[in-house]
Amino acid sequence: MSEPKTPTSTPAGDTYKGWVFKWTNYIKGYQRRWFVLSNGLLSYYRTQAEMGHTCRGTINLATASIAVDDTCNFVISNGGAQTYHLKASCEVERQRWITALELAKAKAVRMQAESDDSGDDFPQNSPSAPPGQCSATQSSEVQSTLRTLGSKVDDLSTCNDLIVKHGSALQRSLSELDNLRLTGEATDKIRQVTERATLFRITSNAMINACRDFMTLAQAHSKRWQKALQAERDQRVRLEETLEQLAKQHNHLERAFKSNASTDSNGSATAKGEGSDEDDDHEFFDAMEEAPEYITVPADPHYHKRSSSNVSGFNTEFPPDDPSLDEQPLSINPESPQSLELEPVRKRRTKIPDKPNYSINLWSIMKNCIGKELSKIPMPVNFNEPISMLQRLSEDLEYYELLDRAAKCQSSLEQLCYVAAFSVSSYSTTVHRTGKPFNPLLGETYELDRRRESGYRSLCEQVRGGYRSLCEQVSHHPPAAAHHVISDRGWTLRQEIAVASKFRGKYLSIMPLGTIHAIFEKTQNHYTWKKVTTTVHNIIVGKLWIDQSGEIDVVNHKTGDRCHLKFAPYSYFSRDVARKVTGVAMDKDGKAHYILSGTWDEKMDFSRVMQSTRGENGTEGRQKTVYQTLKAKELWRKNPLPEGAETMYFFTKLALTLNEPEDGVAPTDSRRRPDQRLMEEGQWDEANAEKQRLEEKQRSVRREREREAASQRTTSESEEAVDEDSITDPAQKSTYHDDYRAQWFERTEDPVTGEFTHIYNGGYWEAKEKGSWESCPEIY
CATH class of the missing domain: 2.40.160.120 (Porin)
Known part of the structure; x- marks a missing residue:
């Protein structure tokens, strides 16, 4: 799991996302979740990988309230069952989220109000639409949509005629039943069914009339929609050209700065000192959450x-x-x-x-x-x-x-x-x-x-x-x-x-x-x-x-x-x-x-x-x-x-x-170890057999070395030797047993720490230059 990262968009953008800690329950407390703010909706996921298939919750900011608890905590609630208690990694991060949420909420409320009041809202360009799409294509899409809507309204009109026809027949049948001599309870039931049938017919007519009004309104404003789409496209093209020019200017200034810094030994320090004032109000530092000290x-x-x-x-x-x-x-x-x-x-x-x-x-x-x-x-x-x-x-x-x-x-x-x-x-x-x-x-x-x-x-x-x-x-x-x-x-x-x-x-x-x-x-x-x-x-x-x-x-x-x-x-x-x-x-x-x-x-x-x-x-x-x-x-x-x-x-x-093979290395080098080489090549059975052989060879050499060391010690020297139980350093005890001495390192007391350690005594790289490895033991 990675640490929380800085959100990937500025608060002024349409999309804002990043890691935020969300309160889950009293057992798990705050848990890190991936939040995405887009089109006035705040959604969250457990991981970024879930964005394509599993959303854990969404709040519409148009009807939500945003409250700040303390330096890092804030609460978002829609007044109902959805309430998010959130915690940012630091106060600056929380302020970024608050700014992004307030802007998104204001935009969502404004769009909703305009949609409710005028019905003349202009649709936003699709994020997936190519920026160079021509107005003719957009116009044809609008006309096709209008034709589809028209056909659907015709279908609804046909359904309305059938509903009126069958509804009238149903009411006639109910009237005939009402003329019969029935008990009082049956008469009440028939009257109730008649009223419901009448309400059903009135509602169906109202639905058809609403659909017809929508069709008329869409046809009346289709040209205005086309002009708005074209204006949005032209504005996008202008913004892209402006950004491209700014990127070129930034690149040019950066190269000029590096060039001046390389030619003037004092240039980098001067430039850094002058440039640091520009970011004074924006410098911040991630606070370490609940640091113990x-x-x-x-x-x-x-x-x-x-x-x-x-x-x-x-x-x-x-x-x-x-x-x-x-x-x-x-x-x-x-x-x-x-x-x-x-x-x-x-x-x-x-x-x-x-x-x-x-x-x-x-x-x-x-x-x-x-x-x-x-x-x-x-x-x-x-x-x-x-x-x-x-x-x-x-x-x-x-x-x-x-x-x-x-x-x-x-x-x-x-x-x-x-x-x-x-x-x-x-x-x-x-x-x-x-x-x-x-x-x-x-x-x-x-x-x-x-x-x-x-x-x-x-x-x-x-x-x-x-x-x-x-x-x-x-x-x-x-x-x-x-x-x-x-x-x-x-x-x-x-x-x-x-x-x-x-x-x-x-x-x-x-x-x-x-x-x-x-x-x-x-x-x-x-x-x-x-x-x-x-x-x-x-x-x-x-x-x-x-x-x-x-x-x-x-x-x-x-x-x-x-x-x-x-x-x-x-x-x-x-x-x-x-x-x-x-x-x-x-x-x-x-x-x-x-x-x-x-x-x-x-x-x-x-x-x-x-x-x-x-x-x-x-x-x-x-x-x-x-x-x-x-x-x-x-x-x-x-x-x-x-x-x-x-x-x-x-x-x-x-x-x-x-472990890449290399010429000229010592015969004791790990690259020459056969069981390790066999394993790298995928021959694991052969590697296991070779590993057992090398370990047994090492044991036999150790036993022989101990026997030779024991035979060289005289009885008097053994009596005067240090008691093995008094040796506390494990490596020193190992040396006491078999008198083994390293080839390229010498065991001595470190002058800084006072510990006994092995320090390089030289000679290896000189031996490599000469190709002289006679002193190396045969361990493989």
Whole structure:
């Protein structure tokens, strides 16, 4: 479910539609519904997809009353049984609806009055009629309609003659019965029937006369109707031409503005400062409905006028929205022999084999596994997706451009917002991904080299903007992977993630353990955060769906800045949008500077805080903080899935390329894993057999390594060794057992967090350049 969107039309338009919360009952409370205002009628549906077949209710605004309850609530009632108690997402949104409803009501009342008074109303053009329809066609349609009406009136006249004829015969028969000598009761019955027959004949005559009057009136005004239709057509053509001219002028002004901004280094800031005054009265901010800790409201207009100045001691300008972040374009000197030697960008694949439709009894596998860790459950590939956990970890770089933009920020607090958005964006790829990644083998690696993905490169210079990523499985029990990314734009990302999971019967909880680090070379800002809990619901019965819940603290260890993000868990009774994420970016003193809002599967926005005050008491007696904010800016938006993604495990464009075969990678790379490759190709039976072989080979290698380590320890060394029960770090205990050492990462104490973690010790990319992989273990 998506968050409420801004209605798709202006209040002055004929059609206005959007999401509004409607009161249903005391159990469900307010529920989100899709409302459509058109032709003086307000209709609503549960979803936009219902518009074509199922309308849940309609109110005619011509006879309806519109009342405002408070800042966000309003009521629409027609005086009868239909009453809608509605709630907008914010006060500005409510005012838009009120304006649209009042205009539509006034128009509906005026049209109804004109229709009742004169009968000379002019029909509106059909929305589906082509704008270039000629007047001759319209005239012929009117004449055809009049002829049809005339024939129907003739039919009614014939029916009237028959009714008069048979009615007279009926009255004669009744008169004859009245002359007979009957009892008093029979006489009363005959008289009653005679009266009803007379009334029936009078009513029929009145109906025929009304139809004849209508026909006469239609013929008298047919020419006037034709002139009105032609006038409407001409006006539509003039409006279309005017809109086309305005669009051309707008496009021309936009190009001129961009041209001036590119040639004048101070032009963009000056233009932005001058243009911001034009929208002072229209800037608004979506209030976060029933936020547990704070409320946001639009800031005073004078704050907007000063938004380009240094209000709080740092730059308030947001980074540009231009996706191209290169400070200077890559130039090629034709006189340089080295620059002429260009290597083209590799074309990545956009499709993988469709997922086969294999059925399996899930309960037969899972019924004996309740309470166990997911890594200890022998799972067939039928529940997997054809990528490993190392590749899934590399998918966190789907929106690496956020870190590119963060590297360009002059303000550490703005940079914090982009890093926070990056921490949220990694969950957008999981919304439909219910498949389980392959558990990596110990020593398995995965590289992702994207330094040559954005253009050509010369032999003497790499194209700016790429990155290199390396993952390695550094522990098997508990499973842990180390990840290191270095970017040409001046940032480094590293993390060690160990996954703890529990199967609870109805749902599966996945708790990532470990800290993520983002370091920016220019400012030396060092950010850390942890991941939230992922829950997979309906494991046994029903359709699988995924939810993210918990809290994230993104901390800048250099400045003390902090961004607190809250992932709201899904609740059936909640009135909030699903998958909602809210956050506050604060400095070291706890002062809020930015408000973040959005959803982890769609987009994130942020807005500058101009003023904060303590508001009314909220739940549990706590006071809510009211933030006055500027207009929201978009931080991040999810990329659309590729065509046919539902048959390709709902992979993103990046995920489709992760398992693509590539020359020159290490022999331990996940691309070379045979069971994973067989599954991607649709050979699931062969993949299951190969998966069992690899897991058994890994167990035998582990047992041999433990035996060798035990034989090398002397009796005295064993007595002086640390007691195993005193080791609290699971990864350190695993190392104590078999003395395994990672190939490309070294386990050490992190100087910032004090945690023991694996940090890249170098050598991989140099080994790739030389093609020297002798030190790599044979794991496949």
